[in-house]
Amino acid sequence: MIDKILPSVEAALADVGDGSTVLIGGFGGAGVPEELIDALIAQGARELTIVNNNAGNAEFGVAALLKAGRVRKIVCSYPRTADSYLFEALYRAGKVELELVPQGTLSERMRAAGAGIGAFYTPTGYGTDLAKGKETRMIDGRGHVLEHPIRGDVALVKAERGDRWGNLVYRKSARNFGPTMASAAKCTIAQVYEIVELGALDPECIVTPGIFVTRVVKVPRKKTTAVPAEAAA
């Protein structure tokens, strides 16, 4: 019998190695796998490359990883928020590297990793500073930039419900990067609020089929923390 459910976030993250690339879901306060991030901090892996839409707010989540000195590089679209002071200080001190990627390209590069696409041409960013040094090509009279996959060693995603085969469904806009990141990593770990019996998820409505999920761990439900509206983008 296949059972991907692990008893704790600690058990789920036990084998994350130094130097790993970790894809972390979430956009604003929605879909952030907070318990998995906390467990990653406790677990101790160092020299991580973190792929996330942002670079951490205040002192929790990705910011706490930064504060703990575990992050070598951040790949994200929007590192500057009202309370991204931890990232800003480390970046200015040259202690963390930044790869800035347009948000859609960030998501599409992970999708390419999951879908076995070697590289793709996108019009996004053509002629801008973010395309500097990248190969370009005119296609149908329009400038395009060549972009390559972003693969994760580990993906940490937050879903609403999961089953022992790893099937997942999400809740509202908390879905965001989860399904794509799940497809793009060697080891995908999902935290869920509910573990349900096989068959309880409608096969027409499963968003992430279990093939993309390595481990599922249940965390206690809590009210999602609001991020200040000024922490925009």
Next chain:
Amino acid sequence: MIDKILPSVEAALADVGDGSTVLIGGFGGAGVPEELIDALIAQGARELTIVNNNAGNAEFGVAALLKAGRVRKIVCSYPRTADSYLFEALYRAGKVELELVPQGTLSERMRAAGAGIGAFYTPTGYGTDLAKGKETRMIDGRGHVLEHPIRGDVALVKAERGDRWGNLVYRKSARNFGPTMASAAKCTIAQVYEIVELGALDPECIVTPGIFVTRVVKVPRKKTTAVPAEAAA
């Protein structure tokens, strides 16, 4: 008030022009928009390029379009089935052009059209006859073929249920090419068995959001015709 529902398949197809590229959903007997195809034949548009997984079985569907002499070119992955004699005769007589595309590349090229990707590198087909004349590139030591989008002027898809905003859900493996084709055409026409009130489709489970759908038309429910098992692939 936005109402994408049209009263008949005839009304839905009235403006299909000669020389159009028409994406037609379906795989085997599942997801074939039979009523829309029949209406396209009645409508009379000529010199069509048809994009479909197959090239028609027996004398219905795409085969009937072929028989009526409306097809200039077929783009598909599997034109040879047990009863694809109409296509075979026309192809051998030089009366219809064939572009053979690996099935995943066929789907991905339409996805690229819908997603605004200018071109992509895929390992599929590298080193084979189907990559002849195509640009190739080694990426991470692996051969890749450069593939370009397939855009439709019109897409004909079969869904199970739809609403007046064009939101669609499908049934089981009848989903197949529908969602991708819907995203890849200028005008997407969906036939459904049921039209439901706005809000009746669960927003977590809508497969094709209305933004990809131009027109919805209800057709009478009928038992899906079985295709002989020998008509494989």
Next chain:
Amino acid sequence: MSYAKLTREQIAARIARDIPEGAYVNLGIGMPTLVGNHLPKDREIFLHSENGILGMGPAPAAGLEDMDLINAGKEPVTLLTGGAYFHHTDSFAMMRGRHLDIAVLGAFQVSVSGDLANWSTGGDAIPAVGGAMDLAVGAKNVWVMMEHLTKTGESKIVERCTYPLTGIGVVKRIYTDLAVIDITPRGLVASQLLPGLTFEELHRLTGIPVLPSGARAAA
């Protein structure tokens, strides 16, 4: 002659009036999100949010916020009856794939040829782009909403952007606190000037020739 500049809400109301029924629209983040408050109640307009929402509704009543349902600016929103959720990659496919009719974006500068600079003022600030570049190249019509002049009185409509670009030749129309300006092959074309504001004055403030709407190009 004197004139009162439009408030942000007034600019937003102008933009809202110009959005036709059935349009698929993204309102970016910041100032353009005000447009949502002014959409005519008798038109069905589909708001898209980059984080996976189509058919986004207004802010919820106080106490009914759901932090799993937020907009691109991370503020709580609602879903209209008939709306749908999807994942980020599908959401940006909608954007990049030219399925949105209109994107309304803020800007630091817009050039006469429609170049957009709205993501970085260069210099020492931490760079951050979000979905700006995807919207800039993706929407069928990119409209900019901004004040006409900087705080120090310089025109934000320029011959050539000096700030880092977001996209090249992408902007079709600019709504400012002074006028509505279309970017056309024959140059800037202005309409809806504030009462009391002359074309001459608008030209002077902009520093670039501005044609009246409906005027013909010189032979």
Next chain:
Amino acid sequence: MSYAKLTREQIAARIARDIPEGAYVNLGIGMPTLVGNHLPKDREIFLHSENGILGMGPAPAAGLEDMDLINAGKEPVTLLTGGAYFHHTDSFAMMRGRHLDIAVLGAFQVSVSGDLANWSTGGDAIPAVGGAMDLAVGAKNVWVMMEHLTKTGESKIVERCTYPLTGIGVVKRIYTDLAVIDITPRGLVASQLLPGLTFEELHRLTGIPVLPSGARAAA
């Protein structure tokens, strides 16, 4: 010495025995679909079908066929409890993206270096490829199921494929009616030879050196 070649069902049973619990597997079309009938009941194995099914179950009872639920060969199937549906592009993303552990495919020819020819015999036939090329490059392990010899007695395992290729260097293992043959850097390695079939005879029939499993390469 005499030996009875394995039937197709016997080959299928061998393959089924080698599929570990938890594997994600695609059985292609035609002969390899027989493997599905032999999967051990005490192992959970996930069958994928290119047309958007994961967790595919066996054929339905007569009279319960649902033509909206078919496999890649267009035959009616069922869905296991816990299975899922998705669209074609997502399905082929699973294939191309190396998420399948095993694909079992038929073949006209396989070369010593793992080249696969299974989609066209060339000549005058209408060409048709389906999902063969996607599976060939996508699955982590491509296993071929075929008769060892053609009807005219020629080996289908060859130095170089003469039929059009499906993929280059993709096949890891071949299950034939005579033996199981692994494609390794040191050449073909055979095991599970039919009782009564010697390595010498297998070598003679194949026309290419075949090493016994566990044998060492010459210095």
